[in-house]
Amino acid sequence: MSSILLTQSVMTADTWGIPSKQFLKGFIASGVIAIVVSIFLRVFYARAVLRSSNSRGGPLSPVEIGMLLADQRAIIASLALLQTSGLVTAAGVATRALTPQERHLDPFTRSVYDRLVKDRRLDVGGLTRSLTVPLAQLRTSLVERGLLVGPAYRSACRMAAVPILVVMAVGVARVIAGVMNGKSVGFLIAILVPLGIASWLISRTSRRTARGSRAVVSVMTSNSHLRPSRAPALASYGSSNAALSTALFGGAALWLLDPGLAGATGVSASDGGSGGWSSFSGGGDSGSSSDSSSSDSGSSCGGGGGCGGGGGCGG
Amino acid sequence: MTSPLAGRGLGIGWRPEICGIIAQLDGLGFCEVIAESLPSFGASVTIPEELASLRNDGIPVVPHAISLSLGSAEPIDHARVTHLASCATALRAPLISEHIAFVRADGIEAGHLLPLPRTAEALAVLTRNIVAVQESSPVPLAVENIATLFDWPTAEFTESEFLSELIDRTGVYLVLDVANVYANSRNRGLDPIAELLRLPVERIAYCHIAGGSEFDGRYHDTHTDPVPAEVLDMVRALHAAHPCPLMLELDGNYPPAADLLAELDGISDAAGIARITRNTEWSVP
Numbered sequence A: 001m002s003s004i005l006l007t008q009s010v011m012t013a014d015t016w017g018i019p020s021k022q023f024l025k026g027f028i029a030s031g032v033i034a035i036v037v038s039i040f041l042r043v044f045y046a047r048a049v050l051r052s053s054n055s056r057g058g059p060l061s062p063v064e065i066g067m068l069l070a071d072q073r074a075i076i077a078s079l080a081l082l083q084t085s086g087l088v089t090a091a092g093v094a095t096r097a098l099t100p101q102e103r104h105l106d107p108f109t110r111s112v113y114d115r116l117v118k119d120r121r122l123d124v125g126g127l128t129r130s131l132t133v134p135l136a137q138l139r140t141s142l143v144e145r146g147l148l149v150g151p152a153y154r155s156a157c158r159m160a161a162v163p164i165l166v167v168m169a170v171g172v173a174r175v176i177a178g179v180m181n182g183k184s185v186g187f188l189i190a191i192l193v194p195l196g197i198a199s200w201l202i203s204r205t206s207r208r209t210a211r212g213s214r215a216v217v218s219v220m221t222s223n224s225h226l227r228p229s230r231a232p233a234l235a236s237y238g239s240s241n242a243a244l245s246t247a248l249f250g251g252a253a254l255w256l257l258d259p260g261l262a263g264a265t266g267v268s269a270s271d272g273g274s275g276g277w278s279s280f281s282g283g284g285d286s287g288s289s290s291d292s293s294s295s296d297s298g299s300s301c302g303g304g305g306g307c308g309g310g311g312g313c314g315g
Numbered sequence B: 001m002t003s004p005l006a007g008r009g010l011g012i013g014w015r016p017e018i019c020g021i022i023a024q025l026d027g028l029g030f031c032e033v034i035a036e037s038l039p040s041f042g043a044s045v046t047i048p049e050e051l052a053s054l055r056n057d058g059i060p061v062v063p064h065a066i067s068l069s070l071g072s073a074e075p076i077d078h079a080r081v082t083h084l085a086s087c088a089t090a091l092r093a094p095l096i097s098e099h100i101a102f103v104r105a106d107g108i109e110a111g112h113l114l115p116l117p118r119t120a121e122a123l124a125v126l127t128r129n130i131v132a133v134q135e136s137s138p139v140p141l142a143v144e145n146i147a148t149l150f151d152w153p154t155a156e157f158t159e160s161e162f163l164s165e166l167i168d169r170t171g172v173y174l175v176l177d178v179a180n181v182y183a184n185s186r187n188r189g190l191d192p193i194a195e196l197l198r199l200p201v202e203r204i205a206y207c208h209i210a211g212g213s214e215f216d217g218r219y220h221d222t223h224t225d226p227v228p229a230e231v232l233d234m235v236r237a238l239h240a241a242h243p244c245p246l247m248l249e250l251d252g253n254y255p256p257a258a259d260l261l262a263e264l265d266g267i268s269d270a271a272g273i274a275r276i277t278r279n280t281e282w283s284v285p
Helices: A002-012 A020-052 A062-069 A071-084 A107-119 A124-130 A132-144 A151-160 A162-180 A186-203 A210-222 A239-249 A251-257 A259-265 B016-022 B049-056 B078-091 B120-136 B159-170 B178-188 B192-198 B229-241 B257-271
Strands: A284-288 A294-297 B010-013 B031-034 B044-048 B061-064 B096-099 B102-105 B108-114 B141-144 B173-177 B204-209 B213-215 B218-220 B246-248
Touching: A020 A151, A020 A162, A020 A186, A062 A071, A062 A132, A062 A210, A062 A239, A071 A107, A071 A124, A071 A132, A071 A239, A071 A251, A071 A259, A107 A124, A107 A132, A124 A132, A151 A186, A162 A186, A210 A239, A239 A251, A251 A259, B010 B257, B016 B049, B016 B257, B031 B049, B044 B049, B044 B078, B049 B061, B061 B078, B078 B096, B078 B120, B120 B141, B120 B159, B141 B204, B159 B192, B173 B178, B178 B192, B178 B204, B178 B218, B178 B229, B192 B229, B204 B229, B229 B257, B246 B257
Parallel strands: B010 B031, B010 B246, B031 B061, B061 B096, B096 B141, B141 B173, B173 B204, B204 B246
Antiparallel strands: A284 A294, A284 B044, B102 B108, B213 B218
């Protein structure tokens, strides 16, 4: 009889001597505090890393803007610079001596050119794989300017999640102890899941820092006329703007600039997005005939049309 | 009668392909957009943000139609007129414009601006259609002379008489396409400046100036070539006789920005008005 009572007593004893309800209350409170502390640490660490970076520097070049979006964008922007300089066409790569103006091409574009001369292959995928060192140099320079996420920033973000991880570790230990104690642990697991998600959100990093993203938004906003949906006359805008269009808007812009070259490089014409940048889209202004005030609208005028008379009567 | 664009100097045809260059022009007098290129849903017209920006900066934007077919014998398509009127309202335009031409007949689309016979019958049709557009539009209408490679054999009026009569009957304004007058005169062996000054220039709302080139022995108003010196001479003569707003019209094969600015400067200099190209990123210091 006494052994049965003892067994029941053991079976109903609170894990770690703390009643479930009381533990859950304390655990939720700890979790909330940990999330707040982690967010604070993330902001604090990120700012500290950015403060230590060199925020000065000249305006970003098209190649650098491309690099902020994707490695391939940097290469496409370089190809656009080389194309508008007459150094590369769909037919191949020019091996003539560079003019003084061309010698002022940025080091990364010179590396792309040298690789093209050496390999005689234009495909962007191959260039991305073979230009590891120039890409790393370009990436490092942007990390040092606090625009791309580097190891220090990434490590700081991971460190920021430590308070949540500590609370989670306690929770996991309690789950294990609870299971061994024959207790229900469903509620505790239900709390651990959002904590895990919060930890992942706080420790994860994107390609760019907030400063880098702001730089991209700024350039995109002030260069909306270079969007492929506007069918920009890139030859009219000049070399740098053509490269900027390809940096910002990818393969679709390169197809506009030189379909032959774009085909040879293997870039997709549907690469008209913004390299993982989802918040920017073509804008327009809807004017109503009954109300001349306007509001943002989705699409915009694509084709220009016109009334030039090619073969017959001109308007 | 004074043009709704009086004193607006030099403008340009707004095209999305070069809108980033247009945005940098300082002192741009006005611009013109192809009305059919602006999509609409009901009475709501979608205006590209770069064009809306110009409008919001107080630069007049004229919707220019190419498909009303004012010269068609059948009644004017109400939906097309409604779209043009909606464009005018959305753009807060001071006027709208179309061509003195027909582009369809009996349901067949020509896909091109075709000339009208200069007859009393054609004049009556044109008058009826222009009045219909004027009654539906919140702003005045201006109509443009076109370039033609042939004349109908039954002309009862000269071009000047035809236009003057049309203006008397409808009160319509004139978009005088100087390059079209040049093309027509050159292809017929006439003096372009004399032909230009015969037209009712006092009713000009604004002028189109465009480039062209000769092939197969005929000059074509392509809008894709540089403006010939002879057209600039016509601008000079016109401005001396009757100063009016001028507009460069390009429709493709866009030149490098510096060349485009030089085209604009050529027109400014010919007319003796201020240049609008000084402060762009492509301007030569």
